[in-house]
Amino acid sequence: MTRRLTRPPMIRSLLCVLTLAVLGACASAPPPSADDVQRLAAEIRGLGPGVDPDEANRAAQIAYAYTAQLAQEYEITDPPLIHNAKVNKGLKPRGLCWHWAEDIERRLDQEQFQTLEIHRAIANADNPFRIDHSTSIISRKGETMYDGVILDPWRYGGVLFWSPLPEDTRYDWVPRETVLEKRRAEEYGALLPYAGE
Secondary structure, eight states: OOOOOOOOHHHHHHHHHHHHHHHHHHSOOOOOOHHHHHHHHHHHHTTOTTOOHHHHHHHHHHHHHHHHHHHHHTTOOSOHHHHHHHHHTTSSSOOOHHHHHHHHHHHHHTTOOSSEEEEEEEESTTOTTSOOEEEEEEEETTOOGGGSEEEESTTTTSSOEEEEGGGOTTOOOEEHHHHHHHHHHHHHHHHSOOOOO
16 A cells, blocks of 8 residues: 655645735736826926926826836846846846836837926935945926926835935935036046055
8 A cells, every 4th residue: 555645734734825925926017007197197297387288198108117117128027126136147138227117217208298308317326334225216307307206116116106205204305417527537547546645
């Protein structure tokens, strides 16, 4: 007589829960609702007089739809910092915060908006204990990024976070060009010969 080995019920239950947790972590983010898109569109329209409502609606739709598309292309299955490690090890194609910012900016710029403008910003550039974080910001044409709305798909791993910049207290945003200019100056200074005694 052959005896069949079976796992105790507690171990089977634990394995089942772990399997569901792993599969749930690999699932893609839920699609945005029409309300999500409309709330972002309303925020963009509210950037001030002269913002074309059709452009605001289109920008909101693109921001959500392109975030979902990029999440698939980047193969997002993990929280942002774990995904970053996988990208840096060559296990995933893209998905660092600056990839998201660059790709969202490029896609929105294709629309050639007449009443909206896209900016780039970096946070934590001067903080040695935190990694830099990049994002795109949409504003009314001619306004600064400080008057705009942050579009940050990296923060929640492929789920679009947006907020008026002044309300985003998690990060201290600085214009990207200001950060890059400072870095260029520091690198140039490091190349100059020492003129000491």
